[in-house]
Amino acid sequence: MPRTIDRGSRNDQDVSIWLMVLTAHRGLCVYCGRSPSTTIDHEMPVATNGADIWWNFMPSCEGCNRWKNGRSARIWVRDMDLHTRYPELRFSKRAMPARVYAGIIRRVERTQREIADPDRRDWFRHHYDLGRHKKKAETLKALKRCKEELRGYPHHPWRTPNVRDTQADMCVRLMCCGHMHPESHWMNAIVTDEEYKAFRRAAYRERLSPGELLGKAVRQYLADTPHDSGATRTNEGDTAL
DSSP states (O other), X not given: OOOOOOOOOGGGSBHHHHHXXXXXXXXXXXXXXXXXXXXXXXXXXXXXXXXXXXXXXXXXXXXXXXXXXXXXXXXXXXXXXXXXXXXXXXXXXXXXXXXXXXXXXXXXXXXXXXXXXXXXXXXXXXHXXXXXXXXXXXXXXXXXXXXXXXXXXXXXXXXXXXXXXOSSSSOOBHHXXXXXXXXXXXXXXOOOHHHHHHHHHHHHHTTOXXXXXXXXXXXXXXXXXXXXXXXXXXXTSOEEO
């Protein structure tokens, strides 16, 4: 009997893995470098002993995934180059501009390094613990939310320092989870939605987390305003801070 080939289980991966891969390479297909990535491709096909694991995943558009059709990136580039040189022999279904396929290997290698960043992988795992990928529509909806969040940061949050040491499996990055700082205090501010959005934009323009900018504003206010650091008495005789 012919051997059954395991085609891999991309659909069994956690949603965080999908988001980690699909947001790599600026959210674009690593092959054409132009279309948004909406699916995961095994760079080295499972049918030729490629591993069904995150470090073998590439962000791809549907068209390039089908076009690549079970080949490694290097074999695909070779076939497209031969097709360009000898189109009558039809090494590929159609031609891709040489300037595009010539950069595929470089883009793949750069994206592999990006995906391999352990701090980046941990950030997606901590922030998008949504369980297993089931329906692609739901994953793409989560991808949209994720891209919007990432666009809100002035730089990648996983590259900012940790606010404290912890043995717990949780994010303590300054830009996104600064509230985990040991000196952090919850403060309620009465502002409109537009003021809140403007404040967050201002914080990111300063390359600060919102909590850092708020703390900076409080310290500036305390430095500029005379105040009694001790307790004062109210008319009712109670102590107020």
